[in-house]
Amino acid sequence: MRRALFILAFALLAPVGAAAQSSQFGTRGLGMPGRAIATRTFALGGGYALFDGESALNPAALGSVTAVTADFTSLQDFRTVENPAGDASVRETRFPHFAIAGPVRQTPAVLGISFSNYTSKDFTLASADTVILRGVLVPTTDTLGSRGGLSDLRFAGAYRIRSAWMIGAGFHIITGTNRLRFNRSFADTTYHPATQQTELSFSGVGLDVGVIRNFGQGFSVAATARADGHVSVDRDSIPTRSTIDLPYSFGFGLRWRLQPRIEVASQALYETWSGANSDLIAAGGIGSEDTYEVSFGAEFTPSLRHPTRPPLRLGVRYGTLPFLLEPGEQPSEFGVSGGTGFRFGQNRAGLDLGLEYVWRAAGAFSERAFLLSLGVTVRP
Amino acid sequence: MSRLVRWTAAVGLAAAVITACQEKLTSPAECPELCPGGSPQVFDTLIPAAAGLDSSFPSAAEAATGGYVNRGQGTAVLLSSGFVASEDRAIYRFAPRSDQISVRDTLRTYAVDSALINLNLVGRDTTVHGLKLFLFRIPSTVDSTATFDQIDPLLAPPALIDSILVPDTLRTGAVGAVLHGTALSQVTLTGADSTLAIGLRMTADAGTGVRLGTLASSAAGTFTSYVTVDIPDTGSIKKQTISRATAFNTFVTQNPILPVDSLLTVGSEPSSRALIRFAISGGFLDSATIVRATLELTPVQPIYSLPGDLSFLQLLAVVGDIGAKSPVTTDPNFIRQDTLPVVQADTVRIEATGFVQLWKSSRARPQSVFLRIAPEAATFARAVFFSTRSHAAADPTALVAPRLRITYQRTYPFENP
Numbered sequence: 001m002r003r004a005l006f007i008l009a010f011a012l013l014a015p016v017g018a019a020a021q022s023s024q025f026g027t028r029g030l031g032m033p034g035r036a037i038a039t040r041t042f043a044l045g046g047g048y049a050l051f052d053g054e055s056a057l058n059p060a061a062l063g064s065v066t067a068v069t070a071d072f073t074s075l076q077d078f079r080t081v082e083n084p085a086g087d088a089s090v091r092e093t094r095f096p097h098f099a100i101a102g103p104v105r106q107t108p109a110v111l112g113i114s115f116s117n118y119t120s121k122d123f124t125l126a127s128a129d130t131v132i133l134r135g136v137l138v139p140t141t142d143t144l145g146s147r148g149g150l151s152d153l154r155f156a157g158a159y160r161i162r163s164a165w166m167i168g169a170g171f172h173i174i175t176g177t178n179r180l181r182f183n184r185s186f187a188d189t190t191y192h193p194a195t196q197q198t199e200l201s202f203s204g205v206g207l208d209v210g211v212i213r214n215f216g217q218g219f220s221v222a223a224t225a226r227a228d229g230h231v232s233v234d235r236d237s238i239p240t241r242s243t244i245d246l247p248y249s250f251g252f253g254l255r256w257r258l259q260p261r262i263e264v265a266s267q268a269l270y271e272t273w274s275g276a277n278s279d280l281i282a283a284g285g286i287g288s289e290d291t292y293e294v295s296f297g298a299e300f301t302p303s304l305r306h307p308t309r310p311p312l313r314l315g316v317r318y319g320t321l322p323f324l325l326e327p328g329e330q331p332s333e334f335g336v337s338g339g340t341g342f343r344f345g346q347n348r349a350g351l352d353l354g355l356e357y358v359w360r361a362a363g364a365f366s367e368r369a370f371l372l373s374l375g376v377t378v379r380p
Numbered sequence: 381m382s383r384l385v386r387w388t389a390a391v392g393l394a395a396a397v398i399t400a401c402q403e404k405l406t407s408p409a410e411c412p413e414l415c416p417g418g419s420p421q422v423f424d425t426l427i428p429a430a431a432g433l434d435s436s437f438p439s440a441a442e443a444a445t446g447g448y449v450n451r452g453q454g455t456a457v458l459l460s461s462g463f464v465a466s467e468d469r470a471i472y473r474f475a476p477r478s479d480q481i482s483v484r485d486t487l488r489t490y491a492v493d494s495a496l497i498n499l500n501l502v503g504r505d506t507t508v509h510g511l512k513l514f515l516f517r518i519p520s521t522v523d524s525t526a527t528f529d530q531i532d533p534l535l536a537p538p539a540l541i542d543s544i545l546v547p548d549t550l551r552t553g554a555v556g557a558v559l560h561g562t563a564l565s566q567v568t569l570t571g572a573d574s575t576l577a578i579g580l581r582m583t584a585d586a587g588t589g590v591r592l593g594t595l596a597s598s599a600a601g602t603f604t605s606y607v608t609v610d611i612p613d614t615g616s617i618k619k620q621t622i623s624r625a626t627a628f629n630t631f632v633t634q635n636p637i638l639p640v641d642s643l644l645t646v647g648s649e650p651s652s653r654a655l656i657r658f659a660i661s662g663g664f665l666d667s668a669t670i671v672r673a674t675l676e677l678t679p680v681q682p683i684y685s686l687p688g689d690l691s692f693l694q695l696l697a698v699v700g701d702i703g704a705k706s707p708v709t710t711d712p713n714f715i716r717q718d719t720l721p722v723v724q725a726d727t728v729r730i731e732a733t734g735f736v737q738l739w740k741s742s743r744a745r746p747q748s749v750f751l752r753i754a755p756e757a758a759t760f761a762r763a764v765f766f767s768t769r770s771h772a773a774a775d776p777t778a779l780v781a782p783r784l785r786i787t788y789q790r791t792y793p794f795e796n797p
Contacts, residue, residue: 024407027414028795086408093403125409131422133672133787143406144415182792184420186671192733194420194669196792235796242796283796285416325413365413 022092022122024081024367025331025360029280029288029323030202030231030244031149031178033271034117036097038071039375043339043354044297045315048265050222050253051212053158054099054377056114057251057269058224059168060210062158065110068102072376079369085127092122108160118150121178139187150176150202150231164214172206174231174246204231204246218257222267225250230279242283245275247290247322260304266296273322286324293319297337308347310340313354321360331362339373350377416795422671422787429782430747431768433657436644437704443639447650447757452524452630454651454758455597456502459513459580459631462587465684465760467634469531470592471522472499473577474603474624477569481620483609490607490620495567497578498556499601500593501546503689510585511546515557517566520575528632535581541566546590551688567603576603576624589686589760596758600626637762642770643680644782646693646763647753654765655698655706656782658739658747665740668788673736674729675749678772678780680764682725691720691761692754695730697738701746708750714738717754720761728765729785736786 026032035042036056041049050058053065078091094117101112124145130137156170178200185193206228214220228246232239253267270292277287295317302309314337321331339354352375360367409415438447458468480487497515504511516539518531542557559567567576578601582590593599605622637648644654656675675695685691697714699707709715718730732749739747753761766772766780 022405024414027416081407083408083410083414085410085414088407090404090407092405122405124406125414126406127409127411127415129419133422134424134785142409142420144409144417145405180794182417182420182794184789190731190733191672191787192670192737194671194789196420196669196789196794198792198794200794200796233796240796284418284793285795365410 022077022094022120023079023360023369024083024123024365025321025323025325025362026119026121027123027125027146028286028325029276031119031121031323033119033291033322034096034149034152036114036116036152036154038097038099038377039073039339039352039354039373040313040341041297042073042356042373042375043313043315043337043352044265044299045317045335045337045356046293046295047253047267047297047315047317048255048299049295050210050224050251050267051220051255051265053101053110053112056097056099056116056152056154056156058210058212058222058253059154059156059170059208060158060166060212060222060224062101062110062112062156062168063108063160063166063212065101065103065112067379069100070378070380071097071099073097074374076372076374077369078372079367081367083365094120094122110158110160112154112156112158114152114154114156116152116154118152118174118176120149121146122149133186133188133191136188138191141185143183145181145183146178148176148178150174166212166214168210170208172208172228174204174206174228175202177201199236201234201237202231204229206246208249220255222253222255223251242279244279247271247273247275261301262298264296264298266294269293269319271322276322280323286327288322288324289320289330291320291322293317295319308343310342313337313339313341315356321362324362325365326363329363331360331365333358333360335359335371348379351375352377417793420789420792422789424785424787426779427658427660427784427786428779429768430657430659434644434654434767434782436639436646436652436654438639438650438652440639440641443650447652448752449651449757450524451649451757452594452628453596454649455594455755456591456758457594457629457631458589458591458633458758458760459582460587460589460760461582461584463589463686463760464587465589465686465762467528468589468631469528469535470580470631471518471526471531471577471629472580472601472626473520473522473575473628474601475627476574477576477603477605477622477624478574479569481607481609481622483611483620488609488611490609492564492568492605492607494606495559495564496556496604496606497541497559497567497601498554498604499544500554500599501550501552501590502593502597502599503591503686504546504551505588505687505689506548506551507687508584508586508588509548510583511548511588511590512583513544513546513555513590514581514583515541515543516579516581517541518577518579520573520577522577522579523628524630526630526632528634531579531632532634535579539566541578575627591686591689591758594629594758595626600629602626637764640764642767644677644751644765644767646751646765647756647759648762649757651752651756654751655701655703656749656751657701658784660736660739660747660784662743667791668786669791670733670736670740670786670788672787673732674785675732676783676785677728677730677751677765679724679726679728680766682723683720683728683761683763685720685722685759685761687722691759692717693720693728693730693763694752694754695732695735696750696752697735698746698748698750701748706748706750720753728763732784736784
């Protein structure tokens with residue numbers, strides 16, 4: 001009970017909002033899809049996510065949690081954006097993932113709650129133009145800013161069937177707001193700056209199931225499927241009667257312990273974002289396409305006799321992004337990552353560090369980013 | 381991992397976290413790809429004043445009884461000669477001067493040795509040289525009912541007291557005429573008439589005008605007498621000074637502007653103000669972001685000001701619309717003041733963005749504005765504008781009524797989502 005109260009207090013201290021890295025490829029549609037993964041998995045390129053009980057991609061992975069665990073992840077983003085209008089260096093800090101999980105006493109069941117970024121729509125776009133006002137050309141500067149996105153609150157449980165099988169299911173509440181603000185200022189200061197803003201609210205639910213099959217200590221296979229239905233949209237607290245279909249997601253992963261000190265993992269994810277295409281086009285957007293992501297990661301443990309020594313983690317991933325900037329030009333991203341982790345207090349606390357360099361591109365639009373993930377794990 | 385490496389990693393991590401916390405998200409936008417929702421559209425529209433609801437006060441019928449500031453009660457009196465704006469004569473009447481003075485508790489007679497009439501110049505056109513003021517004695521019964529036709533004939537050589545040649549370099553300040561000897565006879569106060577009243581006319585190298593200080597600005601003229609009191613064997617108090625301040629001042633104009641109910645008179649004497657009402661629809665105000673609003677007024681005749689001497693057209697938001705006595709705001713955000721040019725012959729434009737934004741944010745505020753010229757009843761600038769009840773003779777179809785030119789932006793088409 002004490003542990004539960006401690007973890008609850010820890011959870012309340014965490015920031016309420018969850019958001020992942022932003023991108024110019026997240027200015028359309030619902031934004032930049034988030035990755036509900038812990039820092040350890042982040043450093044492994046995401047390849048380990050379907051087996052990671054601290055991540056939220058596969059509810060069956062909760063079965064690997066042997067003690068009450070709270071995991072808090074922050075993400076720093078240092079990004080260089082390039083497009084035909086110019087280039088800029090941007091940076092931000094977000095908190096994309098928070099999870100608590102713990103076994104149910106005297107049962108092979110594990111329950112968990114996680115709060116993750118689903119999509120992120122944080123950006124400020126600046127552009128310059130000239131308009132004719134009262135017969136005179138007047139230079140203008142426009143900025144369109146957006147903050148917010150969708151968050152995913154997951155309630156999940158897993159059940160261990162001996163040591164070979166783990167199965168799990170989760171219920172997701174998808175909610176969030178998107179605050180949009182447009183400002184236009186004029187070079188001729190007799191024209192007052194015009195600021196307009198609106199707030200979009202989203203709500204929806206989803207379900208997912210997952211399974212992990214362990215073939216001994218060295219090899220495991222994982223699979224998951226998820227259906228998110230749709231989100232309904234309110235604008236300034238007024239229902240718009242519009243909905244946006246969310247994707248079905250399918251994932252498959254492999255984990256293989258090559259040697260006692262080296263473990264590799266890989267996974268593939270497929271999401272049917274094209275289901276939102278017609279809704280987005282009807283709302284005046286450009287549309288969306290299905291996405292996939294393939295990732296691979298390897299973890300090297302320097303000493304089996306001293307398991308608390310920081311491991312070396314490496315990863316690589318490639319995937320596509322759902323929301324188009326130009327028709328027929330689907331954005332893609334490629335990332336290489338690395339990281340390590342530290343354990344303290346008889347493995348009751350941990351600090352994980354991950355660094356990823358990402359390239360994203362679609363036609364004339366591209367960006368490169370350093371993503372620094374910092375994860376704190378507590379096992380009270 | 382060595383301790384050095386750990387410390388280096390920790391410091392690097394801390395530096396990265398600290399710098400990353402300084403959020404900077406602004407990046408360039410390439411439209412239409414990165415402009416979700418599209419581009420905002422800006423429109424321009426003309427909204428005339430509410431028909432028949434624009435008025436100037438006092439009305440033609442009430443002008444004779446006075447206005448907001450009556451002639452002579454402003455901060456200056458006008459004096460001009462050959463000036464295109466108007467032909468004016470200034471008048472001062474000083475406080476009575478007794479023929480006896482109290483010395484050692486005894487009223488004693490005195491003899492005037494000399495006198496000084498001081499005036500304060502508060503505005504002139506310094507580009508016109510050779511300014512000379514002529515002081516004439518006029519009957520001390522002069523009052524606010526005096527007209528130009530009554531006063532001007534009195535300002536003739538037989539009544540000349542003295543003249544003051546104003547230095548070309550003097551823009552504002554005191555000027556005076558010192559009277560000695562025979563000149564004193566023109567300011568002699570005899571019998572029951574113990575009051576000196578003077579009328580002023582002027583000359584200059586070209587047609588121009590000046591403004592002189594008044595009681596309202598605490599800068600009115602003074603009449604000082606230097607006297608010798610007849611007290612035997614007391615040399616120390618024989619010399620006395622008797623100073624008389626202005627008791628009344630005014631000016632007369634050859635062709636004063638008389639209010640016409642079909643037009644909007646602003647300024648003049650007595651001073652008029654125009655109350656202009658608008659009826660902008662709530663739907664428009666709800667859906668538009670006001671970028672700029674300009675009040676446009678078409679003058680019936682050119683508005684002349686004295687070069688180098690500023691006059692202002694003021695626009696004031698009305699707090700509650702109860703007609704001529706409507707209270708106006710004291711909030712400087714809703715008082716707009718524009719300097720009038722020397723000659724304003726075409727459309728007068730005054731920025732009124734804040735006013736329309738006020739009406740948008742507070743529907744309880746009346747869509748009414750007061751227009752006035754400052755300083756009231758103390759400037760050569762006098763304006764007459766077309767109203768909603770009048771038409772320009774040259775083109776009866778032209779929109780000459782007061783109107784608001786509003787530049788506005790429609791609601792931005794935010795992409796949904």
